Structures are given as C-alpha cells and as structure tokens.
C-alpha cells in the first residue's frame with residue numbers, strides 16, 4: 001500500500017474516533033453536571049482504574065501498555081473539560097476546585113506524589129516547610145495538602161505526625177512514591193570536583209552508605225531535595241552538588257553525576273493527603289487514629305486487644321512523646337477497615353473509653369505498592 005493510501009485509511013479511522021470522542025465528551029459533561037449537583041469530586045480514581053483495566057483487556061497483548069496510556073490521557077482530558085465547562089462557570093466556586101499544597105518545588109517527591117494522586121498540577125501551590133502547608137489550609141489558601149509520613153528505609157517522619165495532631169486536620173488519602181536519589185551537578189562536574197553537597201536530611205540518610213565513602217564532602221542540609229537541585233543550578237559551581245531525583249535533574253538542567261545512590265533499591269515514601277474533615281467512602285479500607293493512655297501497667301496491651309478481638313488487622317503503630325509530660329506518649333495506629341463496619345465501631349468504642357485523648361485521624365483508601 002502506498003503512503004497516500006495509508007493516510008486515507010488513517011483519515012477514515014480518525015473520523016470515527018472524532019465522532020466517538022464527541023459522543024464520549026457529551027456523556028462526560030452529563031456526569032460532570034450530576035457530580036456538581038450532588039457535590040461529588042470530579043476525580044474518581046477507582047472508576048478510572050476500572051476503565052483502564054477493562055479496556056486494556058480488550059486490546060491485543062502488545063498494545064495493552066499503549067492502550068492504558070491512551071485511556072489515561074483520555075480521562076485526563078475529560079476531567080479538564082468537566083472542570084472547564086461545569087465547575088469553572090462563575091469561577092469562584094471554591095469548594096469544587098481542587099487546590100493542593102505540596103512541599104518543595106516542582107520536581108520534589110511531594111510534587112510527584114501530588115501529580116500521581118490528584119492527576120493534575122493546576123491549582124496547586126508549593127510550600128517550603130511542612131508546617132506551612134498546615135498553615136495554608138488553616139488560612140483557606142488550599143483545600144488539601146500532601147505530606148510525607150513514612151519512608152521504607154528511614155521510618156516515620158515525626159514532624160508530620162506531630163503537626164497532624166497539632167492542627168487537627170484529617171487524612172483523606174495516601175500515595176506511595178518510589179524514591180531514587182542521585183548526585184546532581186552542573187554539566188561537566190565529576191565526583192572528584194565535589195566539595196559541598198546539598199539535600200534534605202532524608203536525602204543524606206537514605207544515601208548514607210554511598211555518602212560515607214566521601215568523607216571530605218561537606219553535607220549541607222537544605223529545605224527539600226528538589227530545592228537543593230535548584231540552588232546548585234543557581235550557584236553554577238562544579239564544587240557544589242545536590243542529592244535529588246532524576247526528575248529534579250531534568251527540571252533544573254543538572255547532570256546526573258552518580259545515579260541511584262539510595263541504600264535501599266526499593267526506597268519508597270508514603271505520603272498522606274490531608275483535608276479539612278473526614279471523607280469516608282465505601283471503598284475506604286484503612287483507618288488512622290491517635291490516642292493516649294493512662295500511665296498504668298497493661299494499658300497498651302488492653303487497648304490493642306480490642307483490635308484482635310474484632311479480627312482487625314493492625315498495619316502500623318508509632319509513638320510520639322507528649323511534650324508536657326515526660327515519658328508519656330501519643331500512640332498513632334493504622335489498621336484495616338471502614339468506619340461503617342460494626343467490628344471497627346466496636347473496637348473504637350472500647351479504645352475511646354480507655355483513652356484519655358482519642359481522635360480518628362482518617363478513613364481512606366489504602367495504597368498497596370508491590371516491590
């Protein structure tokens with residue numbers, strides 16, 4: 001077949017796709033209208049996953065990856081259209097606009113987590129410190145915030161646990177991000193040129209094995225890994241380097257001097273999405289609570305017993321010191337379940353009775369990440 005004939009064939013196919021696209025967008029508009037009337041958010045991650053699964057299976061095996069990408073983009077276009085046509089009329093309908101605060105700058109892991117979770121970066125705002133996100137929520141600058149809570153190599157991010165309790169916002173979702181740490185420098189830098197390295201303390205800690213091999217390097221803690229990459233780009237000096245992601249190298253025009261320096265190949269950070277209030281949905285399958293117990297023998301054992309008796313699977317326990325009383329703690333517990341389930345209601349009722357302080361932090365969809 002000649003090129004001309006192939007192009008004619010493509011034109012025919014595109015004609016059909018264009019008709020179907022228009023039909024789909026008209027239907028998407030109706031869904032958008034329904035969502036607006038019923039105060040339902042545009043993004044429905046569960047539905048999108050179903051659409052992707054269903055349609056990938058309809059395709060030949062060698063086309064499934066591309067098919068997923070096609071439908072992912074198609075739904076991103078649908079969402080943007082719903083936003084434009086329905087939610088943006090009369091622009092200031094603040095409660096329907098998703099605006100999210102993330103830590104760091106573009107290219108930070110917080111930024112990546114935000115894009116993954118909300119599937120967009122419009123209406124987002126960056127903040128330097130974790131606490132600034134909580135303050136931004138309080139001042140109603142943003143509706144949601146996304147913050148790292150735990151890393152698979154270095155453990156809990158204590159500051160975020162403390163802020164969660166201090167500000168009283170709720171966890172409404174979570175997102176895991178695979179973390180890669182790299183040595184970045186201006187083009188032409190070699191490992192031997194480097195004298196000073198900038199990164200977030202987490203960046204140093206996650207790459208401690210590699211970094212310990214260069215005892216002459218001065219390690220300078222910085223607000224955020226991507227911000228250190230930006231700073232190194234601005235310094236434009238071969239003796240300065242940053243530890244940050246590949247994404248940050250791309251955004252700030254830096255060269256990757258040494259790739260994948262994180263000690264743990266499966267280095268993953270779990271982020272939580274915080275909102276003003278609880279958002280319990282049918283598919284929510286994880287709950288977080290914080291409580292304190294009277295300082296008496298057997299109290300923690302007794303409270304955890306309520307979970308075992310109700311066959312509830314505990315996922316994580318973390319303790320944080322109470323500033324006002326030495327050697328007493330706030331316990332943060334994550335467990336499987338939905339707040340509407342009887343077993344969960346039973347366990348929480350008993351736990352609340354036994355606690356001197358008790359708060360449900362959130363009930364949201366658990367993100368499992370195979371490694």
Ligand SMILES: O=C(O)C(=O)C[C@]1(C(=O)O)C=C[C@@H](O)C=C1
Pocket residue numbers: 028031032042043044045047048051074075078079
């Ligand atoms: O089914 C919906 O809830 C829609 O709004 C439609 C649609 C789609 O394009 O298929 C768009 C956005 C949602 O995140 C999920 C799916």
